[in-house]
Amino acid sequence: MGDTDGSVGHDRFVRHVPADTQLTRGEAWTIGFTYFTLAITVSIVHSTAGTEPWVIVVATLMVNSATATLAYAAVTSAGGGTVAGVASGWLVSTRFGLMAAALGPRLWPSRWKRAIAAFGAFDPNVALAVREQRDTDVRRVYVSVTLWLVLPWWVGAMLGILVGEQIGDPQRLGLDAMFPAMFVAILWPQLKTKTALTVGLLAVIVALALVEPSPGGLPVLLAALAALLAVKDAR
């Protein structure tokens, strides 16, 4: 299971892109930029729904999931109750638990380090980390990309509160296409094998088939089961 000594001393203060990994400077900057703009739009949505500025800042820092807070906002603004809103927020963020599970076996053996690392499990940092061959590189890339997305994410959320009214409708600028486009750029190079391609296609079909009949979050959760197709690859 690779090396598990966790010797990442020279990267203890990762401010840059770790050397000798597949992560490029361009990817790191793009992820930072995308999360920065995403955070601004999320702040605007919450401000519009009447949330106090300080609550938005703390929610950004502590919940660490726009998916969850936006699901809550969508349910409650459509007339749903607080409990239904929170339940919906939990359900849509189950995908971060799955991403953490995909990363888990390659993280540090120490449970404390894993517990701290879990807080920042998003999609891009896990997806970019697990493509590394060596476990030490997985950890370096994970820590680096987490910083590259979380810091702009927090700054963007605060900026969104301050300048939200000047920007107006974020959809007019096509900002809602940035997030899926970033995922396309991350995903495409990983679809090299037939199994990966089949898993991806099946996940798309399951998600689209379930989006209308089932509550938010469930389509992604069940689409993740497409990964079971990879069983036949193992020998």
Place this chain on the structure above:
Amino acid sequence: MLTWGVVVALAIGVYCQRLVGAIALDPARLGARAQAVVNHIPIAILSAVIALQTLSSNGELTGDARIFGIGTAVLLASRKAPMFVTVVAAAAVTAIVRTLA
């Protein structure tokens, strides 16, 4: 509208899911088959999220300007364009189609 209580409830719930995920799987006891499945989870989740954020809004299937934006992203990514170009072009195409429509 988010309140302090809601933020605390969401923060605890979301973190617990991440925590369980990160410490649930013991690498020493994970077989080759389980490892292969776990390795493909990010691919399945990213694919599903792309599909939903391109073709649905608030739990309903929709077709709008985003299709052109993400289509552009797929084209650029398949030509190995830098990620920044892919992301900005997707937003620009979506914005232009939305303005024209």
